[in-house]
Amino acid sequence: MEPVSLFDLASKQARWLAVRQTSVAGNVANANTPGYLATDVEPFEKVLDRRPVTLAATQTGHFGTPSAKDKVAVRPVEYSGPELPSKNTVVLENELMKAGEIRRSFELNTAIVKAFHAMMMTVTKG
Amino acid sequence: MDALTAALKVAASGLGAQSERLRVVSENLANAQSTGTAPGADPYRRKTISFAAELDRLTGVSLVEINSIDRDPSDFPVAFQPGHEAADENGYVKMPNVNVLIEMADMTEANRSYEANLQVIRQARDLISMTIDLLRSQS
Numbered sequence: 001m002e003p004v005s006l007f008d009l010a011s012k013q014a015r016w017l018a019v020r021q022t023s024v025a026g027n028v029a030n031a032n033t034p035g036y037l038a039t040d041v042e043p044f045e046k047v048l049d050r051r052p053v054t055l056a057a058t059q060t061g062h063f064g065t066p067s068a069k070d071k072v073a074v075r076p077v078e079y080s081g082p083e084l085p086s087k088n089t090v091v092l093e094n095e096l097m098k099a100g101e102i103r104r105s106f107e108l109n110t111a112i113v114k115a116f117h118a119m120m121m122t123v124t125k126g
Numbered sequence: 127m128d129a130l131t132a133a134l135k136v137a138a139s140g141l142g143a144q145s146e147r148l149r150v151v152s153e154n155l156a157n158a159q160s161t162g163t164a165p166g167a168d169p170y171r172r173k174t175i176s177f178a179a180e181l182d183r184l185t186g187v188s189l190v191e192i193n194s195i196d197r198d199p200s201d202f203p204v205a206f207q208p209g210h211e212a213a214d215e216n217g218y219v220k221m222p223n224v225n226v227l228i229e230m231a232d233m234t235e236a237n238r239s240y241e242a243n244l245q246v247i248r249q250a251r252d253l254i255s256m257t258i259d260l261l262r263s264q265s
Contacts, residue, residue, distance in 0.1 A: 029140030
């Protein structure tokens with residue numbers, strides 16, 4: 001019962017960004033590991049569009065199934081650069097770029113939540 | 127586990143791996159002139175390090191770990207030093223197969239990777255504190 005689904009959307013994006021940051025951390029840590037393939041998360045639109053099929057809980061005794069909709073898939077990215085003898089596909093510069101992108105988005109995200117929260121407080125306090 | 131905490135953990139494993147690499151480089155550099163002691167004996171053999179990705183079962187992310195520390199099997203250069211205690215009957219001493227330039231390049235790269243890992247830690251920490259800031263009283 002939420003009039004505006006902004007908080008839900010924002011927390012979804014925050015979760016997605018956190019997973020993406022983990023993927024960047026893995027890539028940077030494994031920048032010198034032979035045979036390691038750089039990974040990235042699926043685009044956020046895909047996470048939003050997902051309509052998973054879950055079992056309906058029609059009785060109170062039913063166990064909830066772990067919802068697959070909050071899971072963000074991390075998979076190796078395609079690599080177009082020159083093939084190195086170590087077969088490692090991490091480009092450190094790209095990872096730092098991605099990190100900057102994540103930071104900006106996260107800042108925007110928390111700022112929006114903050115502003116929205118302030119609006120709600122204005123309404124309640126009058 | 128929270129994804130950002132997992133990110134911190136991954137970056138910390140990267141820091142550990144790179145400092146181990148720096149340790150190997152410093153061993154090689156320190157022993158760049160270490161010859162054997164008996165006539166014709168082998169000198170210090172250069173060490174090499176390699177990493178491997180290790181899946182962390184708890185969080186499902188790939189940490190980095192030391193795969194192995196091996197010895198460089200390349201040939202030793204020889205120097206003509208007849209008075210040396212490790213000189214063979216012809217007066218040649220086997221020198222370690224350490225190339226200082228290569229070690230320096232390796233050190234620079236370890237440094238760069240270490241910095242990148244630190245940057246990731248800094249950022250993960252900032253993201254966490256941005257989230258905590260939401261809870262602070264506004265107005």
